[in-house]
Every structure is written in structure tokens, then in C-alpha cells.
Amino acid sequence: MSARDDILAACRAARPPGDHPLPNLPAFAPASSDLRAGFEQGLALMGGRSFDLPAGTALGAFIAAQFPGERLIRDASGELPEFPRVDAVNRPRDLENVDVAVVRARFGVAETGSVFLSESELQVNTVGYLSQHLVVLLDPVALVAGIADAYQRRDFGEVRYASLMTGPSATADIEGVLIRGAQGVRSLTVIFCPRTIEDAAARSAG
Amino acid sequence: MSPETHEPVDHAAAAARFIADAPHLAFHDTRLWELRQKRDGQMHGVPEWETLRDLASAIKEHTLSRLAEYLEQFEAQAIANGVQVHWARDGAEHNAIVLRILRENNAKTLVKSKSMLTEECEMSPFLAQHGITITETDLGERIQQLDDEPPSHIVVPAVHKLRTDVARVFARRIGGDPENTDAHYLAEHCRVTTRPLMLDADAGLTGANFLVAETGAMVVCTNEGNADLSANLPPLHIVSVGIEKLIPRQADLGVFVRLLSRSALGSPITQYTSHFRGARDGGRMHIVLVDNGRSKRLGQAEFWTSLKCIRCGACMNTCPVYRRSGGLSYGAVYSGPIGAIINPAYDPARYAALPFASTLNGSCTQVCPVRINIHEQLYAWRRIIAAGGLLPGKKRLVMRLAGVVLGSPALYRLSTALARTAVRILPRGLLYTRLNGWGRDRELPTPPSESFASWHARRKKAG
Ligand code: SF4
Numbered sequence: 001m002s003a004r005d006d007i008l009a010a011c012r013a014a015r016p017p018g019d020h021p022l023p024n025l026p027a028f029a030p031a032s033s034d035l036r037a038g039f040e041q042g043l044a045l046m047g048g049r050s051f052d053l054p055a056g057t058a059l060g061a062f063i064a065a066q067f068p069g070e071r072l073i074r075d076a077s078g079e080l081p082e083f084p085r086v087d088a089v090n091r092p093r094d095l096e097n098v099d100v101a102v103v104r105a106r107f108g109v110a111e112t113g114s115v116f117l118s119e120s121e122l123q124v125n126t127v128g129y130l131s132q133h134l135v136v137l138l139d140p141v142a143l144v145a146g147i148a149d150a151y152q153r154r155d156f157g158e159v160r161y162a163s164l165m166t167g168p169s170a171t172a173d174i175e176g177v178l179i180r181g182a183q184g185v186r187s188l189t190v191i192f193c194p195r196t197i198e199d200a201a202a203r204s205a206g
Numbered sequence: 207m208s209p210e211t212h213e214p215v216d217h218a219a220a221a222a223r224f225i226a227d228a229p230h231l232a233f234h235d236t237r238l239w240e241l242r243q244k245r246d247g248q249m250h251g252v253p254e255w256e257t258l259r260d261l262a263s264a265i266k267e268h269t270l271s272r273l274a275e276y277l278e279q280f281e282a283q284a285i286a287n288g289v290q291v292h293w294a295r296d297g298a299e300h301n302a303i304v305l306r307i308l309r310e311n312n313a314k315t316l317v318k319s320k321s322m323l324t325e326e327c328e329m330s331p332f333l334a335q336h337g338i339t340i341t342e343t344d345l346g347e348r349i350q351q352l353d354d355e356p357p358s359h360i361v362v363p364a365v366h367k368l369r370t371d372v373a374r375v376f377a378r379r380i381g382g383d384p385e386n387t388d389a390h391y392l393a394e395h396c397r398v399t400t401r402p403l404m405l406d407a408d409a410g411l412t413g414a415n416f417l418v419a420e421t422g423a424m425v426v427c428t429n430e431g432n433a434d435l436s437a438n439l440p441p442l443h444i445v446s447v448g449i450e451k452l453i454p455r456q457a458d459l460g461v462f463v464r465l466l467s468r469s470a471l472g473s474p475i476t477q478y479t480s481h482f483r484g485a486r487d488g489g490r491m492h493i494v495l496v497d498n499g500r501s502k503r504l505g506q507a508e509f510w511t512s513l514k515c516i517r518c519g520a521c522m523n524t525c526p527v528y529r530r531s532g533g534l535s536y537g538a539v540y541s542g543p544i545g546a547i548i549n550p551a552y553d554p555a556r557y558a559a560l561p562f563a564s565t566l567n568g569s570c571t572q573v574c575p576v577r578i579n580i581h582e583q584l585y586a587w588r589r590i591i592a593a594g595g596l597l598p599g600k601k602r603l604v605m606r607l608a609g610v611v612l613g614s615p616a617l618y619r620l621s622t623a624l625a626r627t628a629v630r631i632l633p634r635g636l637l638y639t640r641l642n643g644w645g646r647d648r649e650l651p652t653p654p655s656e657s658f659a660s661w662h663a664r665r666k667k668a669g
Contacts (some may be wrong), residue, residue, distance in 0.1 A: 004293040007497045011274040014505030020271040025457055028254045041520040046477060092439050093405045098383065110465075113474040125438040129431045132261060147475065148460030156456055157421045160287070160484035161438070162464075166475050173346035173362060175369045176237045177389035182345055183397060183404075184431030184478075187503045 006146075030145035035110040036192075037165035039143055042113025043190060046167030047180050050190040059193060063102060063135055066189065070133065076106040076123040077137055079196050085123075092126040101131035104195065107142040109150050114166040115190065116150065118159035125161055129169070129184040140192045207490065215538065217559045221531030222368075232368055237531055238523040241362075244472020245520055245573065252464070263577040265375065266514035269419075270504060271454050276419040276452045277495065283422030284493060287484035292494045297327030303667045304329060304411070304444060305336055307492050311442050313338075313408035319433035320344045321413030321428070322360055322517060323496055324447050324541045341403045343432035347397055358533030358541065361470045361519035365549045366532045379605045410436035412482075414447045415464060415516065423483050423553040427466060427476040434480050445493040450500050450513040462516060465575040469518040503551050508586045512547050514576040521570035521580055527563050536560055543570035547583040550591065559595040561587035 001009070011137050032038045040050050053062055055124070060082045064073065074088035080102055087094055103122055105115035122128050144150050146166075156162050169184030180186055225231055249255045269276055281291050292307075294300035300323075308316065316338055324330065330340050330351075342351040346363035350356065353375045357363030364372070369387040377384035412433045416425040424445050426433045437443045453462065467476045485491035502508050522528045522542030532543035538549040538557060546564060549557035561584045564570075569581045570580040591597060 002293070003295045003299060003497075006295055007495070007501060008277060009292055009311045010497065010501035011277065011449070014501050014510075015273075016267075016504065016510050020264070020268045022268045022454060023261055025261065025460065026257070028257075029332075031251070031346060041223075042474060046473065053321065060440070067437070096401070096405055114475060114479070126435065127487060129435045129438070129667045146460070147464050151457050151460040156423065156481055157483075160486060161480070161482055163434060163477070163478055163480040166477050166479075168477065170429045171393060172429075172471075173284050173344070173349065173364055174367075174372050174389040174392055175233065176240065176365075177369075179390055179393045180428035181217050181397070182393060183343060183400065183435055184300075 005204070019146070025148070028146070031111060033161070035143040036140055038110035038145075039108050039113050041065065042109075042111060043167060043188075045114070047112055047178075048113060048167035048172060048188040048190060050192065053191055053193040059137075059196075060141050062191070063100070066135075067100050067133060072098050073100040073102065074098050074131075075102045075122065076126065076127055077102050085126045087123040089124060092124055094166065095124060095127050095129075095130045098127065098131040100133045100135060101127045101174070102129065102135045102137065104137040105142070105190075106155060107144060107150070108190070109139050109145075109147055109164065110143050111146040112166055114147075114150075114161060114164040114165075116155060117165055118162040120159060123190065128163065128165065131185055132181075133187045133189070134165075134185040136188065136190045137195075138192055139194045141194070156201060214556055214558055215536065216567060217531065217535055217537070220535030221527075221563070224532040230366060230368060231530065232534060233368060237362075237365060238529045241470075242520070242523045242573070245469055245474075245523070247473060248468035248472050252468070253497060258461055258465055259575055259577050261512065262465055262516075262575055263514060265453060265458050265461065266576050267511065269454055270450065270510065270513050271479055271592070273449065273452065273501075273504065276454060277449060279419040280417055280422060280452060283419065284327055288491070289422065289424045289484055290490075290492045292492060294494055294496045294498070296498045297496075299446045300327045300446065300494055300498070301329050301332040303494050305333060305338070305445065307444055308333070308338060309411055311409065311490070312439075314343070314412055315403070315407045316409045317343050317404050317407040317436045317440065318411040319340045319413065319436050320347050320357075320363065321411070321426060321446055322357075322539065323413055323448050323498075325356060326498060327446075327496065329446070341400065341407070343400060343404060343413070343436050343621045345393060345429060345576075348396055348400060349375060349652070355534065356539065359519060359522060360517050360540065363495075364621055366534065374494075392510070404435050404439055407436075407440045408438045409442040409444065410438075410443045411446060412437050414445050414451055415466065415483075416459060418454075418456050419452055419455075419461065421483060423456065423481045424460065425462070425463075426480050426482065427478070428480075429471075429477045431478050431517060431584055434478055436487070437480075437482060441488065441489050443482070444492045445482070445491070447493065447495060448500055449495050449497055450515075466516055466518055469520040469573065469575040474490075499552055506551070509547065509551060512544070512551075512580075512583060513577055514578055515544055515548075516576055517544075520574055520575065521571040524569045524573050525564060526569075528565070531563065536563070543580045543584065544578075547580060547587060550587050554587075554591060554594065555596050555659070558591045560600045561585075564599075 071084045075083040168180045168188040169182045171182035292303045342348045351362040358366045373387045414424040490640040528542040548558040568581045
């Protein structure tokens with residue numbers, strides 16, 4: 001018999017007695033009704049920061065001002081034509097010299113301060129990890145209350161790769177000392193701003 | 207589970223060596239207790255915590271009771287998503303499959319993220335023998351790899367080391383200043399020396415925390431993002447995973463993800479909770495589903511629920527014996543309370559001492575997010591090991607004493623002069639919290655049907 005058939009047969013033969021029904025998942029009340037505040041608290045706890053885009057400020061200029069001295073800013077959101085595009089590279093490793101990458105999250109999770117990013121938002125998955133710093137654009141209305149709510153969404157089943165990202169890469173593997181920027185991004189900054197109209201038009205045209 | 211030796215593990219002697227090293231012992235004990243306290247803090251912030259544990263336990267028991275069906279559903283989904291699915295009865299088959307995939311893809315360098323399964327299969331030495339260069343990408347695992355040591359904890363692999371140890375290992379193996387023991391410097395040194403290896407790697411290998419039968423998703427939780435780099439940089443991604451990791455529905459992740467990192471590190475979620483369903487354009491993805499003793503354990507009435515384990519490490523962090531003996535003293539891939547009930551299933555003679563490395567205080571059972579009755583299984587293993595005459599006579603007493611001494615703060619403090627030093631340098635408040643630490647949870651454990659003392663007395667009469 002093949003290993004597959006052997007293993008399946010062994011599991012069937014060893015089936016534990018009893019019914020063991022699959023429970024229904026109840027909905028729990030969200031920790032806070034203020035999703036925005038919850039998100040910001042959760043994100044801060046995990047080492048991320050968040051800003052509102054100040055009224056009248058251009059997004060690209062605002063981002064550049066947050067990272068003085070960083071040279072290469074690449075954009076995956078499609079909303080910042082002044083920066084080179086993430087998908088203009090040939091191989092995933094070619095993003096290794098990116099200082100700052102800009103992506104737009106599909107949605108955020110208030111419970112934990114997480115953002116949903118899949119291959120369609122990242123364009124090249126490695127940009128979320130090879131860049132030194134990650135800027136995540138998030139529409140403040142695109143927030144769900146809890147992790148359980150996030151997993152009720154169909155988004156996960158529609159993509160090949162998706163990550164719930166919560167703050168920057170971190171480790172405490174050396175004597176418990178917390179370090180941001182273990183192997184991935186050193187910082188993660190969320191900027192609350194709705195998607196620009198021009199880009200929505202570009203997307204539907206594309 | 208080292209192949210060179212099948213000598214019984216002498217946990218008590220190894221633990222005594224660990225205790226004799228006061229600074230290491232003090233840090234280890236303090237750090238793991240801190241993780242336990244952070245876990246408690248998170249638990250108190252989630253009013254439905256106990257309900258989540260009930261749900262997690264019920265979902266896992268349901269899945270395990272229909273494991274063949276869910277494996278078939280997962281396989282069909284994965285194949286539909288373009289993933290190649292492989293099956294391995296044991297570690298040797300797993301290793302051969304991984305080597306074959308690497309060879310078919312002409313891959314000579316492999317970057318990997320943490321996977322206890324590959325430790326279980328002893329994959330890395332096997333692949334190294336066959337000319338594959340392997341780089342661990344998790345910082346703790348990398349430290350352990352460079353020091354030729356196995357991980358000592360399933361979540362924080364190098365928690366038994368001090369920064370001075372790390373500086374020495376790095377200086378010896380990857381350059382760097384042996385005198386600079388700043389943790390930021392050391393982590394940065396590892397980052398800049400590991401990244402080129404990741405950029406150039408031919409293949410990446412990750413484990414998985416959960417497999418979703420409904421969608422074919424393989425879910426990987428890390429804080430460093432190293433699994434995402436290992437999977438997304440090279441053109442080939444291999445996932446090695448035990449068959450017990452299945453859960454039925456995507457929505458079930460809403461239960462498990464909420465419990466995992468809160469239980470493990472006391473953070474609400476890992477920095478990266480990543481879902482791999484298929485290869486990116488131009489990439490290839492394989493999964494190896496490994497049995498290696500799991501189907502056998504599924505048929506053991508007293509022990510099958512240990513397969514519910516989500517490897518959070520909470521039972522280790524809370525265990526007074528583990529905190530004071532160190533993971534390596536268990537001489538096995540899995541250490542702590544969960545290791546003490548898993549390892550004997552593989553080799554009861556070799557791991558006969560491990561179920562005795564416990565005070566049966568029940569703290570492990572209280573913190574377990576999937577409600578495994580760990581302390582009852584420890585007790586059940588003791589009965590089996592004693593009935594099988596597997597404890598060598600002259601070791602009987604010392605092993606039982608290890609559990610008693612390591613678990614009793616009073617005896618423990620008296621046990622060696624160096625241990626007294628450790629106690630002296632710990633903050634007094636911490637010590638006192640620790641003394642009663644395992645009584646602080648919401649519920650009390652079900653007491654074993656027979657007390658350790660009466661069991662001991664009966665054994666003495668019988669023996
Ligand atoms: S037995 Fe429970 S507490 Fe221990 S590692 Fe497994 S899931 Fe965590």
C-alpha cells in the first residue's frame with residue numbers, strides 16, 4: 001500500500017470512540033465599540049505606529065517626510081505615481097535594497113492592530129519583509145472588530161498568499177530583549193486614508 | 207531522538223548540572239515565568255477565554271476523530287490549488303521525500319523556519335550528509351544551529367542561553383565581536399549575515415501551525431517574518447507538517463489564532479500570521495504530511511488527546527521542573543510536560559524518566575489552551591512505565607526525587623549552594639509569586655485518582 005493509503009487506513013482504524021461533534025462558533029462581543037481606537041492600541045502594543053494623513057497634505061510628501069534620509073521608496077498601492085513601482089522588478093530578491101515600501105491593506109483588525117495583505121496588495125510578496133520599513137495605507141472604514149470576524153471573510157480563500165501583519169518583525173530570542181527588525185521590516189507605520197479616487201478609476205480601467 | 211544512543215535519558219542528572227549553573231538557572235526560571243505572567247495578563251483581557259479553550263478542545267477532538275476524512279479533504283483542496291501533496295509514514299520517509307524534491311529542483315541550499323517536525327525527523331543532519339546546506343532563519347534556531355545544539359524550547363529555542371553565550375557562538379561561527387554582548391548588536395549581526403543566505407537560497411522550508419481542510423490553507427505564525435522570507439524568496443517552498451495539525455474550517459482559525467500567541471508569549475497575536483494556499487506565479491509548492499507515530503497515538507485511549515497540542519509552550523513555561531532543569535535535560539525533541547507525555551509514546555524505555563520529571567501540580571493542564579489533561583497523562587505513563595518494569599532499579603528513587611526536589615521551592619533552595627545564590631539574586635517579590643504561582647489560575651486541576659505519595663508507597667511494597 002502507498003504511504004498515503006497506509007496512513008489514512010491507520011487513522012481510520014485508530015478512530016477514537018465517541019461522537020465528538022463539531023461545535024458551532026458563537027459570536028463574542030467586541031472588546032471595544034471604538035474600532036479605530038482599538039486598532040491603534042493593538043498596533044502600538046505590537047510596536048507599530050499610526051498616523052492620520054493631515055488635511056491638505058499630499059500623501060507622497062507626508063511619507064517621504066516620515067523617513068528623512070531613506071533613499072529608495074517603492075509603491076505597491078498604485079496611488080503614488082511619484083515612486084517607482086514594486087512590481088517593476090524581475091525577481092523577489094530584487095527588492096532587497098528598498099528602504100521604504102508603501103502598500104494598501106485590504107482591511108484591518110481592531111482586536112490586534114493587524115492588517116490584511118495578500119499577493120494582490122503586496123504585488124511581490126517579499127516587499128513586506130525585505131524592505132527596511134513598511135508603510136501601510138488603511139481606510140479607517142475598512143476595520144473589522146475581531147480576529148474571528150476577519151476569518152468570516154472570503155478574502156483568505158480567494159488568494160494564494162495572505163498575511164495578517166501586526167507591527168514590524170520582532171524577536172526576543174536573546175535574553176528576552178525585544179528587538180524590532182529581526183529578519184523583516186524594522187518599522188511598520190499605518191497611515192489612515194481612504195483610497196484616492198484616481199486609483200480606483202485606474203484599477204477598474206485596468 | 208538522537209540515533210547514536212538509545213541509553214535511557216537521565217533527566218535528574220542533567221537537571222542537576224543545569225541547577226549548578228546559577229546565572230543560567232536564574233535567567234531561565236525568571237524569563238519563562240515572565241512569559242507565563244504575560245499569558246495570564248492576556249487571558250484576563252479576553253472574557254470568553256475559557257469558552258475559547260472549550261471550543262479549541264472540541265474542534266481538535268472532532269477533527270482527530272475524523273482525521274482520515276479531513277486529510278482527504280485537505281489533500282483535494284491542496285491539489286486543486288496546485289500544491290503537490292506527499293505522505294510520509296515516518297521520519298525517514300519524510301527526509302527522503304524532501305531530498306528527492308530538492309534534487310528534482312536542482313536545489314543545494316535550503317533556508318528554513320522553525321519546525322519541530324523536522325527536528326523530530328532529524329532532517330537537517332540527513333540533508334547535510336547529502337550535500338544540502340541548511341540555514342535556520344529564526345534567530346533562536348540559528349543560535350542553536352551554530353552551537354550544534356537542538357532547540358531547548360519549542361517557542362523560544364535558545365532561552366537557556368545568556369547573551370554572553372550568544373556572543374561567543376557568533377564569534378566562533380559567523381564572526382563578530384565576542385566581547386560585545388549587546389542583544390541589539392547580536393541580533394543585527396545575525397540579520398546581516400543571514401540575509402544573503404536567504405537571498406541566494408534555492409529552496410525554502412517551513413512548518414505549519416494549522417492546516418485548514420476547507421480551503422487548503424497552511425497557516426504559519428512567526429514574529430520575525432522569517433517563514434515568509436523562506437517561503438517567498440526562493441522559487442521552491444516545501445511545507446513539512448504532522449497530520450494532527452488539521453482543523454476543519456477557516457472560521458476555526460478565529461478560535462486558535464486568538465489562543466496561540468496569547469498562550470505562548472502573552473501577546474495578542476504573532477507579528478505575522480500567514481496563510482499559504484498555493485505557489486506564487488513562477489513558484490512551486492509541496493507539502494509533506496507526516497505520520498511518524500501519530501496514528502498509533504490516536505489509537506491509545508489514554509493518550510490520543512495529546513494530539514490536540516498546538517505547540518504553544520505554555521505548559522513548559524509554567525512547569526517548575528522545566529523552568530529549573532532546562533529543555534535540553536529531557537534529552538528529547540519535545541521537553542517540558544508535553545514532551546514528558548509525547549516522548550514515551552515513541553520509546554517508553556528510553557524516556558521512562560520523563561513522566562517523573564513533574565510534581566503533578568496540574569499547572570500544565572490549567573494553562574493548556576486546548577485542554578489536554580497533561581498531568582493525568584503523566585500519571586498514566588508512570589503506571590505503564592512502572593508496570594512494565596522500565597525504571598532501572600537504582601535510578602528509581604533519584605528520578606522520583608528529581609520531580610520532588612525540583613518542584614519544591616523549599617527543598618530546591620536547600621539542594622545546592624549555587625542554587626541559593628540564584629535565589630538570592632532574584633527579586634523577593636518574584637520568588638514569592640512563584641511559590642504559589644501555579645495556584646493563581648481560575649480553576650483547580652482535577653486531582654489524580656491516587657496521590658503520588660500513596661502510589662510511591664504501593665510501588666515500594668510491590669517492588
Ligand atoms: S500541551 Fe497544551 S500547553 Fe503544552 S504546548 Fe501543547 S497546547 Fe501548549
